Amino acid sequence: MDIPALLDDQLVYLQLKANEARELVIETLLEAGSGHSAGPLGMADIFIAFYYHILNHDPKNPGWEDRDRLVLSNGHICPIRYVTMAMRGYFPVEELKTLRKINSRLQGHPHRTSLPGLETTSGPLGEGLSQGIGIALAARLNKKNYQTYVIASDGEHQEGNTWEAAMFAGKEKLNNLTLVIDRNNIQIDGFTENVMPLEPLKDKYQSFGWEVLDVDGNNIREFVEAISKARSIFEKPVCIIAHTIPGKGVSFMERDFTWHGKPPNKEEAEKALKELRTLQGRIKSEHE
Amino acid sequence: MLNPNLKLNEKMFDPDAEALPTRDGFGKALEILGERNPNVVVLTADLSESTRADGFQKKYPNRFFEVGVAEQNMAAIAAGLGTSGKTAFISSYATFSPGKNLETVRTTIVYNQADVKVAGHHSGVMTGPDGATHQATEDIALMRTLPGMTVFVPCDAIEARKATEESANIQGPVYLRFTRDKSPVMTTEETPFEKGKVREFWVSENPKATIFACGYMLYYALLAAKNLESEGINVLVVNVASIKPVDESAIVELAKKTGKVVTVEDHQIMGGMGSMIAEVLAKNSPTPMEFVGLRDTFAESGKPEEILSKYNMDQKSIAEAVKKLLNG
Numbered sequence: 001m002d003i004p005a006l007l008d009d010q011l012v013y014l015q016l017k018a019n020e021a022r023e024l025v026i027e028t029l030l031e032a033g034s035g036h037s038a039g040p041l042g043m044a045d046i047f048i049a050f051y052y053h054i055l056n057h058d059p060k061n062p063g064w065e066d067r068d069r070l071v072l073s074n075g076h077i078c079p080i081r082y083v084t085m086a087m088r089g090y091f092p093v094e095e096l097k098t099l100r101k102i103n104s105r106l107q108g109h110p111h112r113t114s115l116p117g118l119e120t121t122s123g124p125l126g127e128g129l130s131q132g133i134g135i136a137l138a139a140r141l142n143k144k145n146y147q148t149y150v151i152a153s154d155g156e157h158q159e160g161n162t163w164e165a166a167m168f169a170g171k172e173k174l175n176n177l178t179l180v181i182d183r184n185n186i187q188i189d190g191f192t193e194n195v196m197p198l199e200p201l202k203d204k205y206q207s208f209g210w211e212v213l214d215v216d217g218n219n220i221r222e223f224v225e226a227i228s229k230a231r232s233i234f235e236k237p238v239c240i241i242a243h244t245i246p247g248k249g250v251s252f253m254e255r256d257f258t259w260h261g262k263p264p265n266k267e268e269a270e271k272a273l274k275e276l277r278t279l280q281g282r283i284k285s286e287h288e
Numbered sequence: 289m290l291n292p293n294l295k296l297n298e299k300m301f302d303p304d305a306e307a308l309p310t311r312d313g314f315g316k317a318l319e320i321l322g323e324r325n326p327n328v329v330v331l332t333a334d335l336s337e338s339t340r341a342d343g344f345q346k347k348y349p350n351r352f353f354e355v356g357v358a359e360q361n362m363a364a365i366a367a368g369l370g371t372s373g374k375t376a377f378i379s380s381y382a383t384f385s386p387g388k389n390l391e392t393v394r395t396t397i398v399y400n401q402a403d404v405k406v407a408g409h410h411s412g413v414m415t416g417p418d419g420a421t422h423q424a425t426e427d428i429a430l431m432r433t434l435p436g437m438t439v440f441v442p443c444d445a446i447e448a449r450k451a452t453e454e455s456a457n458i459q460g461p462v463y464l465r466f467t468r469d470k471s472p473v474m475t476t477e478e479t480p481f482e483k484g485k486v487r488e489f490w491v492s493e494n495p496k497a498t499i500f501a502c503g504y505m506l507y508y509a510l511l512a513a514k515n516l517e518s519e520g521i522n523v524l525v526v527n528v529a530s531i532k533p534v535d536e537s538a539i540v541e542l543a544k545k546t547g548k549v550v551t552v553e554d555h556q557i558m559g560g561m562g563s564m565i566a567e568v569l570a571k572n573s574p575t576p577m578e579f580v581g582l583r584d585t586f587a588e589s590g591k592p593e594e595i596l597s598k599y600n601m602d603q604k605s606i607a608e609a610v611k612k613l614l615n616g
Contacts, residue, residue: 065373111399111400112371112400112401113400113401119371120367120368120371120396120400121395121396121399121400122395123395124391124392124395126360127360127364127367127392127395127396130360130361130363130364130365130367130368130392130396131364131365131367131368131371131396132368133364133365133368134364134365134366134367134368134369134370134371134372134376135368135369135371135372136368137353137365137368137369138368138369138372138373138374139372141329141350141351141374142372142373160360161358161360161361161364161392164355164356164358164360164361165361165364165365167356167358168355168356168358168361168365
C-alpha cells in the first residue's frame, strides 16, 4: 500500500494528536508510579504517524492477517505505544490507568499474548529486529503484502544481536522490512556516545547492505515522507534513522538522560501537563 | 526382562545390535514434517550437516534459513516466524542454543508463546573429545524451568524421530535433546511414544529398586538391570523421555512398587531429570534416592565411555547406586 502524502490540515491534526498522546503519557506514568518518560515523549510524533496515517490496520480486528506489523524492539517505551493504541480504539483509554499494576493487560514491558495488537514480547534489548525479520520472512513465504516496521532504540545497537539481525536482513535483501531507529542519543547511564559510541551509524548500516535515510523524528511530515520513500526501495531493507529529542514537549525533560527510566512525580507531572496543554506557553488559557 | 508389551528391540544386547545417533532421528523427522506440513521451517546456526538439518535443507531450500554463527538471531527470527503461522525448528548445539541464547529463548519464544522447537544437539558428556565447552550438561535444568516449555529427551534414534514429529503437533515451544555418538536402538517402530508419559522398559518380579533414566543412558540402566538380575537383584527401569509435562501419577506408582529410586542421566544432577523425579516424590511419596549424573563439575575431553567411567556415570556406577540404596 502506498503511503498518501499529508495534507496541511491532516498534519495539524496529527500534531495535536501527538500533543494529546504526550499528555496521556504523563498522566499514565504518574498513575503507574514507575516507567520511562524520555523515550515515549520523544517518539510520540512517530507513533501517531504510524497509527493514524502509515499503518494498514484495523483496531477492531487486531489479528487481521494482512495488517502491517509494527514491532517495538525497545519495549521500555511502551507507554507511548499503549497510549496511541488506546487513542485509536484498540482498548479503552481508561485502561491506561492499569499500566504496571496487578491483573493488567498493560505489562511494564509488552507481552504479546496479554494484549491483542502487540506483535512481539519485548524489553530485553536487541531482539526486535530479529523478530521483525522472522515476521517479514513469513510474509515472503506466505506471499503476503504486509509491511513489517521495526522500531528500535539507538542504545540497543550495543547489543550484538542487533548486528546479527542487520547482517541477516542484508543477506536476505528483505525489502518488506523497514527499521526505524530512535536516535535520541541517550541511554540509562548517559549519552550514547559516552557510554559506547555508535557513530557512524549510517555508514554501519550501509556497509551491512541497507539503504539509510536520516530524518527529524519529531517532524511528522518529514517522517511520513521517509516512510513513503522507504516503500519505494525494492532492492534492500531500509533503515530510517529518526533523530528525536528525548523528553520532547516537556522543557525540563528534553535532552536530559536522567529522565530515561523514571516517571514524573505529582508536581513534575502538573508542570509537564501545563506545558503540554498550553503548547509550551503559546496558548494562554489551558484547556482541561 | 524387557517389557514385552512395548515391542522393544529384543536384539539390543547383542554385540552387533543396531546403533545410531539420536540426531539421525531428528533429521529424518524434519524431512517427514517438511513433506507433511508446508508451514514447517528450519533454521540453523552454521551446523546444518552436524545437526542433521541438511536433508531438509536439500529438499526444501526455500523453507531453510542459514543464519550463520548467531544463535540469538536464530532464536528471535524463529520467534517471528513462529508467531506468523510457521512451525519453526532451530537446530544447533545445546551449549549455544539454548545455552548462549537462553534469554532470547525465554523472552521471544517461551514467554511469547511462539511455535518454535529448540533442538539442542551434542548434549551431555557423550560429546566426548570436544571437551566440556561443547558438552551441554545443564540444558534440561534450564529448559524445564521455563513455564509452558515441553521437554523431550529421546532414548534412541527411533524415539528421537517420534519425539520430533510429536513436537510439531504441540502448538508452542518444545525442547528436544539429542546426542552426537551412535547409541543402541532400544525401541522399534511399534514402541509407543507419548507426551507426558513414562514407560517401564524393564520389568521383573518382586523388584527392589526403580531406575528412572533418560536419553541414551537408558541403555546403561537396562544393562545394569540385566546384570543385577544375574546377581539376584531385581529392579524396574523406566524411560523418562517426557521430562515435561511430568507423568506424576506413574512416577509415584513406580516408585511405590519398590520404595527405592535411582535416577540416571547424562546431565548435571542438579536441576535435571533426577531433580524432577525428586520433586514429584518429595511431594507425593518421599522415597530414598540415589542420583547418577555429573556431580557439580565440568567433565573433560575423552572417549564417552572413559568420561562416564571417570565421572561415575557408567553401568557399574548405576549398579553401585542400586546396591547402596538396598544396603542403606
